[in-house]
Amino acid sequence: xxxxxxxxxxxxxxxxxxxxxxxxxxxxxxxxxxxxxxxxxxxxxxxxxxxxxxxxxxxxxxxxxxxxxxxxxxxxxxxxxxxxxxxxxxxxxxxxxxxxxxxxxxxxxxxxxxxxxxxxxxxxxxxxxxxxxxxxxxxxxxxxxxxxxxxxxxxxxxxxxxxxxxxxxxxxxxxxxxxxxxxxxxxxxxxxxxxxxxxxxxxxxxxxxxxxxxxxxxxxxxxxxxxxxxxxxxxxxxxxxxxxxxxxxxxxxxxxxxxxxxxxxxxxxxxxxxxxxxxxxxxxxxxxxxxxxxxxxxxxxxxxxxxxxxxxxxxxxxxxxxxxxxxxxxxxxxxxxxxxxxx
Amino acid sequence: xxxxxxxxxxxxxxxxxxxxxxxxxxxxxxxxxxxxxxxxxxxxxxxxxxxxxxxxxxxxxxxxxxxxxxxxxxxxxxxxxxxxxxxxxxxxxxxxxxxxxxxxxxxxxxxxxxxxxxxxxxxxxxxxxxxxxxxxxxxxxxxxxxxxxxxxxxxxxxxxxxxxxxxxxxxxxxxxxxxxxxxxxxxxxxxxxxxxxxxxxxxxxxxxxxxxxxxxxxxxxxxxxxxxxxxxxxxxxxxxxxxxxxxxxxxxxxxxxxxxxxxxxxxxxxxxxxxxxxxxxxxxxxxxxxxxxxxxxxxxxxxxxxxxxxxxxxxxxxxxxxxxxxxxxxxxxxxxxxxxxxxxxxxxxxxxxxxxxxxxxxxxxxxxxxxxxxxxxxxxxxxxxxxxxxxxxxxxxxxxxxxxxxxxxxxxxxxxxxxxxxxxxxxxxxxxxxxxxxxxxxxxxxxxxxxxxxxxxxxxxxxxxxxxxxxxxxxxxxxxxxxxxxxxxxxxx
Numbered sequence: 126x127x128x129x130x131x132x133x134x135x136x137x138x139x140x141x142x143x144x145x146x147x148x149x150x151x152x153x154x155x156x157x158x159x160x161x162x163x164x165x166x167x168x169x170x171x172x173x174x175x176x177x178x179x180x181x182x183x184x185x186x187x188x189x190x191x192x193x194x195x196x197x198x199x200x201x202x203x204x205x206x207x208x209x210x211x212x213x214x215x216x217x218x219x220x221x222x223x224x225x226x227x228x229x230x231x232x233x234x235x236x237x238x239x240x241x242x243x244x245x246x247x248x249x250x251x252x253x254x255x256x257x258x259x260x261x262x263x264x265x266x267x268x269x270x271x272x273x274x275x276x277x278x279x280x281x282x283x284x285x286x287x288x289x290x291x292x293x294x295x296x297x298x299x300x301x302x303x304x305x306x307x308x309x310x311x312x313x314x315x316x317x318x319x320x321x322x323x324x325x326x327x328x329x330x331x332x333x334x335x336x337x338x339x340x341x342x343x344x345x346x347x348x349x350x351x352x353x354x355x356x357x358x359x360x361x362x363x364x365x366x367x368x369x370x371x372x373x374x375x376x377x378x379x380x381x382x383x384x385x386x387x388x389x390x391x392x393x394x395x396x397x398x399x400x401x402x403x404x405x406x407x408x409x410x411x412x413x414x415x416x417x418x419x420x421x422x423x424x425x426x427x428x429x430x431x432x433x434x435x436x437x438x439x440x441x442x443x444x445x446x447x448x449x450x451x452x453x454x455x456x457x458x459x460x461x462x463x464x465x466x467x468x
Numbered sequence: 469x470x471x472x473x474x475x476x477x478x479x480x481x482x483x484x485x486x487x488x489x490x491x492x493x494x495x496x497x498x499x500x501x502x503x504x505x506x507x508x509x510x511x512x513x514x515x516x517x518x519x520x521x522x523x524x525x526x527x528x529x530x531x532x533x534x535x536x537x538x539x540x541x542x543x544x545x546x547x548x549x550x551x552x553x554x555x556x557x558x559x560x561x562x563x564x565x566x567x568x569x570x571x572x573x574x575x576x577x578x579x580x581x582x583x584x585x586x587x588x589x590x591x592x593x594x595x596x597x598x599x600x601x602x603x604x605x606x607x608x609x610x611x612x613x614x615x616x617x618x619x620x621x622x623x624x625x626x627x628x629x630x631x632x633x634x635x636x637x638x639x640x641x642x643x644x645x646x647x648x649x650x651x652x653x654x655x656x657x658x659x660x661x662x663x664x665x666x667x668x669x670x671x672x673x674x675x676x677x678x679x680x681x682x683x684x685x686x687x688x689x690x691x692x693x694x695x696x697x698x699x700x701x702x703x704x705x706x707x708x709x710x711x712x713x714x715x716x717x718x719x720x721x722x723x724x725x726x727x728x729x730x731x732x733x734x735x736x737x738x739x740x741x742x743x744x745x746x747x748x749x750x751x752x753x754x755x756x757x758x759x760x761x762x763x764x765x766x767x768x769x770x771x772x773x774x775x776x777x778x779x780x781x782x783x784x785x786x787x788x789x790x791x792x793x794x795x796x797x798x799x800x801x802x803x804x805x806x807x808x809x810x811x812x813x814x815x816x817x818x819x820x821x822x823x824x825x826x827x828x829x830x831x832x833x834x835x836x837x838x839x840x841x842x843x844x845x846x847x848x849x850x851x852x853x854x855x856x857x858x859x860x861x862x863x864x865x866x867x868x869x870x871x872x873x874x875x876x877x878x879x880x881x882x883x884x885x886x887x888x889x890x891x892x893x894x895x896x897x898x899x900x901x902x903x904x905x906x907x908x909x910x911x912x913x914x915x916x917x918x919x920x921x922x923x924x925x926x927x928x929x930x931x932x933x934x935x936x937x938x939x940x941x942x943x944x945x946x947x948x949x950x951x952x953x954x955x956x957x958x959x960x961x
Contacts, residue, residue, distance in 0.1 A: 335834060337827045344820065348809035354774065354800060355820035356792035 139459045140409050140420060147451035151444060165438045169445070172433010173426045180314040182429040184384070185397065187318045188213075190421045191377030192403035194329055195246075195370045197417055199264065200407065201333060202366035203346035208253070208268030209374045209400035211275025212246035216375025217382040218279040219245035221297045221389035222287055224304035224382075234303035239379045246375015247368040249275050254364030264367060276395060283391045295391035306383045318380040325373070326418055333414055342366050374400075402428060405449050409456055424449060469532045471496045471659040472517065472548070472628045477526035479512050483853075486512040488683040489526070494628060499650055499660045501670040501691070504680035505703055505893030507863030510663050513680070514630050517661070518550045519543035530628075544570075549621025550630040553637075555613050559606030563599050564588040567620045591619055596652045610760060611642035615649065622653070629653065630661045635669060636890065639759050640921060640953045647673040665893055667696045679703055704895045719929065722785065723747035724913035725771065725882045730780035732766045732937075740766040741937045744780075748913040750881070753904065755928030755945070756917040759956050763937040764917050768884055771915065772798045783882055794821070797875040801886035801917075803864065807871045810860025814852050815841035817859040818874040848873040849899075865896035872903055883907055883914045889923060901927060921949045 135141060155162045173182050192209050199206040206212075220242035229237060253267040280295070289298040306316035333339040344352040345362045353359045377399070382389045406424045410416040431445030470493040479487040487509045494500045504510050515521040517528060519537030527534050530546050537543050540550070557566050564584040573583035588601040597615045599608075605616060614634060621629055631650075635643045650673055654660050664670060670677055671691055679687035679702040687702030725748040732741040741763045748754045758764055769775040773793035781788040783795045792798075800806040808817050815838050819826070826836050841855040850869045852862055859867055868888070876883070885904060889897040904927060908914055918924050924931050925945060933941040933955040941955040 335832055336830050337823050337832050338830065340816065340819070340823050340832055344809055344812065344816070347811050348805070350802075350806045351809040351820070354792060354798070354806045356794065357820075358791065 139411060139456055139463075140416065142459060143409065143452045143455040144423070146455045147448045150451050151448045154444065154447060155440070160438065160440050160444075165434055165440045165444075168434045168437035168440070169427070169430035171430075172437065173430030176433075178429065178433060180310065180312055182425060183319060184314040185399075185429050186422060186425045187316075187322050188377040188381050188394075188399045189403050189406070189425050190322050190326060190418060191373050191380065192399045193406050193417050193421045194326060195250075195374035195377065196400075196404050197370075197407045197410075197414060198329065198342075198373065199250075199363075199366045199370040201339075201346050201414070202342045202363050203349060204253070204257070204363055204367055204370075205263075205265035206250060206253075206268050206367060206370045206374075207265055207404070208250060208270075208272035208275070208371075209403065210395045211268075211272030211279075212249045212371045212374035213378040213381075213394050213400065214276045214279035215249050215378070216242035216246035217378030217389055217394045218282050218287070219375070220379030221300065221382045222282070224300045225287065225297060228301070229303065231303050234301065235306060235383060238304060238383060239376060242379025242382075243372040243376040246378065247372035250371020250374070251364055251368040254360070254367050258360040258363065264363075268367075279389075279394075280391050283389050287389070289388075297389045300383065300387045304383055305387050306380065313385050316380075316384050318384060322377075322380070323418075325376075330414055338362075338365070397428075402449070405453055409452055411456070424452075470494055470529070471531065472661075473529040473532075474513065474517060475527050475529060477513065477516055477523045477528075479509075479516060479521060479523050481512075485683050487516070487523070490680070490683070490685055492678055492685070494659045494661060495676075496627075496659055497654050497657045498675040499654050499662060499673055501662045501664060501674035501677045502680065503663075503665060503667065503670055503677060503699065503703060505665070505865065505895060507682075507865065508680040508703075508893070509683040510680055511632065514550070514632060514661065514663055517543070517628075518548060518630060544624050544626075547625055547627040548630070549624060549626025549628070551614065551617040551621060551632065551634060553632045553634075555617055557605050557613055557616060559604070561605060562601065563603050563605060563608075563616050563619075564601035566605050566616055567591070567601075567623050569620075571624060587623070588619065591623055595619075595622060595649070595656065597649055609642075610637050611639070611645065614638070614642075614646065618649065618653070622658070626658065628659045628661065630663070632663045633665075633891070634662070635664065635666065637760065637919075639919075639956060640949060641957065643669070665891075667699050667894075670699065671696065681705065700894060703893065719749040719752035721750045723749050723782075724784050725915065726782040726785075727767075727771070728780045728782065730767070730770060730778065732763075732770055732775065732778065734766075739937055741770070744937075744939055746932060746939065746942075748882070748915055750911045750913050751908055752930075753908050753914040753916055753928045753945075755924035755931035756915060756934060757919075757921065757924055757931055757952055757956055758934035760919065762934040762956075764886070764934060766937075767934070768798075768800075768886055768915075768917060771882075771884055772796045792821075794878070795880050795882060797878045797880040797883045797912075799871055799875050799883070799885040799888050801890060803867055803871065803891075804860065808859045808867060811858055813856045814845065814850075814859045814862070814870060815855040818844050818870055820874065821878060822874075844870070844873040844877065848903075865892040868892050868896065868900065872900060876903060876907055881912055883912050884917075885914065886917045887919065888916070889918075889920070897923075921952050924952070925949070 152162050155165055172178055195209050196206055220238035223238040223241050252271060253264040256262040256267045257264050283297055284295045287297045289296055306318055309315040341357045341362050344357060345359045349359050378394055381394055402424050406420040407417055409420040427445045427448055431442035434440045435442040472494045474490060474492040477487050477490045490513055502510050512521060516523050519540045519542050528537060535546050567588050568584045573580040585601040592599050597619055599612055599615050605613060634646060638646060650660055674691040677689040677691055678685060679699060681703060728745050730741055730744040731739060734740050756764060770778045770781050773788045773790055777788060777790040783793060804810050818841050819837055823832060826832060838855055845852060845855060848869050850866050852866060859870060888900050904914060916928055928945045930945060931943045931947060932939050935958045943951060
């Protein structure tokens with residue numbers, strides 16, 4: 126394909142059209158509610174990338190990417206994991222508990238909470254697998270239903286058994302120094318979480334495209350009956366994919382807790398809405414896993430920048446949520462239109 | 469003036485030119501057959517006439533006037549009706565309710581059941597299509613369901629009726645009855661467009677025939693003045709070689725597939741197979757005939773291991789393995805539902821089952837996967853733009869060749885083929901039959917399930933007839949269709 130043809134296809138692709146359309150409509154909303162877009166957009170960019178804000182953006186990018194994998198991996202096997210919040214919270218609280226309760230040598234003190242946090246997330250997610258294969262309850266329902274009690278359980282743990290004594294605040298005591306994620310910059314917001322998640326993403330992309338397991342997961346997602354007919358143990362593959370997704374969510378929770386402010390604060394993991402930003406990013410990427418890190422970066426940029434916009438230009442940060450919502454709507458409309466035109 | 473005309477219709481799907489300037493005219497009250505290989509453009513053309521697709525160029529005319537069809541609703545308004553290959557009926561509603569849906573007789577805002585039944589009864593009477601208006605559709609045999617579909621189109625005053633491969637799901641007896649119905653309906657002035665690839669049907673029921681090949685009209689015939697050879701020539705641009713003479717031989721050796729007293733019950737405890745026993749020896753093709761739903765699905769799923777390790781199935785003397793026994797090559801009937809993942813590439817579709825053989829330490833090198841696929845595509849002459857295109861983009865015949873390529877290269881000694889030539893054209897059918905004969909000659913034990921009796925007669929050494937979950941008869945391969953047809957409906961003796 127010639128270079129201009131490639132360029133044309135990229136420009137006309139669903140994510141680009143969706144983003145452009147969403148920004149256009151958001152600009153219209155700004156004008157209607159009386160906000161000057163020429164002030165708001167620069168504030169958005171500054172809020173995300175400059176004035177020392179880039180570190181916050183990256184700090185938000187890491188868990189969002191983790192949560193994107195938590196949704197994308199089971200999706201490849203045809204399972205919708207909407208229980209990210211519960212897996213995230215239990216992963217985080219597990220990591221905090223391990224770090225607080227077991228005095229560990231340096232190194233292990235970081236690794237073990239991360240690993241057990243991932244395991245906790247995986248366990249919460251994998252419950253959906255037998256519910257789906259044995260009882261026929263779709264994972265999209267069971268993961269979502271299990272999420273709420275899982276979040277509550279984490280909340281209970283942090284309010285009572287793990288609570289910081291005598292403060293009355295729903296948070297754990299600060300974690301021991303040895304359990305802090307090694308920082309990559311001065312402020313401590315940039316940690317080894319970034320390279321870790323980047324490497325895991327690369328591993329996932331490799332496994333998805335170039336391993337037997339990745340192939341069997343995709344075959345299961347594309348046509349479960351075909352995979353079963355071909356001898357793939359589809360129940361096991363779907364369970365593995367869900368467990369893998371949950372493990373990514375649990376790891377994301379552990380990374381948040383072991384990063385600044387180095388404690389589990391009740392609600393701090395779920396309030397920023399990483400889970401659903403991640404779902405939006407994966408849907409925006411469509412069926413192309415390679416694009417997921419890019420769409421995650423984009424939505425994180427909008428989200429963090431939106432807060433900057435609110436501070437500087439007095440624009441409610443909800444406007445960036447409008448952008449996000451519009452992106453999803455436009456992606457869905459484009460998919461429908463394309464399917465209709467193909468007839 | 470023609471009842472319906474397609475003039476200069478051109479339709480392109482991406483790089484594929486599905487219809488290239490097609491002219492087709494149907495007179496009032498004629499049965500007009502549209503034949504062609506798979507991928508010749510028949511379905512696209514009919515979809516344009518029924519408003520499902522819009523042509524890139526050309527136009528549709530009714531009674532000489534140009535009409536624009538944006539949807540099937542438009543088509544119905546213009547007196548066009550279509551009976552799809554897969555019925556679109558509500559099993560939980562009655563015959564009458566299914567027929568009047570969309571144009572229900574209403575009394576005080578509610579469905580007027582009595583009026584509906586009456587209207588449907590009158591309609592059945594008028595066209596000689598017997599169907600009990602108050603029967604539930606879910607309990608009816610396939611042939612009657614098809615009649616309900618036809619009645620539904622006639623109820624909406626269809627003057628041009630399109631039938632897409634209507635006999636694919638019917639028994640020989642039901643097919644004969646359908647043809648009678650079509651003649652009766654045509655005699656009342658309704659024009660019938662019959663899409664098919666079975667030439668015997670064309671000659672039996674058609675008045676005129678239009679042959680398509682690669683999106684163009686390659687022949688127009690009057691049925692009474694043509695024959696199968698002439699039609700085949702127009703369809704594939706060459707003549708068929710006559711089939712190899714049947715070998716007179718007795719297969720020897722220990723059975724590769726043996727079924728002993730196999731009983732299978734469904735989830736409700738109802739026996740779907742009762743006490744089935746038979747054996748297939750190396751170098752033998754055993755045919756399986758029967759009306760749809762006589763236990764074929766359960767038998768095939770038991771033999772392949774997909775039903776688990778059911779007791780009573782032995783492969784080369786040892787029990788079948790649960791999941792999918794790798795010792796069985798299996799060509800399923802349901803091409804998009806089971807045999808392929810339409811959204812995955814040709815390479816990844818032909819990989820299924822061999823992925824672990826190609827892998828090294830869990831890694832699956834793309835180069836190896838694609839090279840293997842290219843080799844299969846060449847050897848089985850599958851026409852695909854590349855091995856990276858989705859298999860769903862191939863024509864039915866090429867997708868089927870890809871499935872056969874995958875299964876017949878599995879080095880399995882037992883081959884189970886379900887309707888291996890369903891929905892494929894004569895050229896591919898010939899090729900598929902050759903492949904099965906070659907596998908047999910190389911010593912495979914083949915179980916062939918087919919609803920086309922001529923296919924069983926062409927290939928099988930013996931034919932078992934299933935009826936209500938039992939083997940009710942066994943015939944030599946050259947049994948007549950009448951004998952087989954009688955056994956299939958349970959008429960013994």
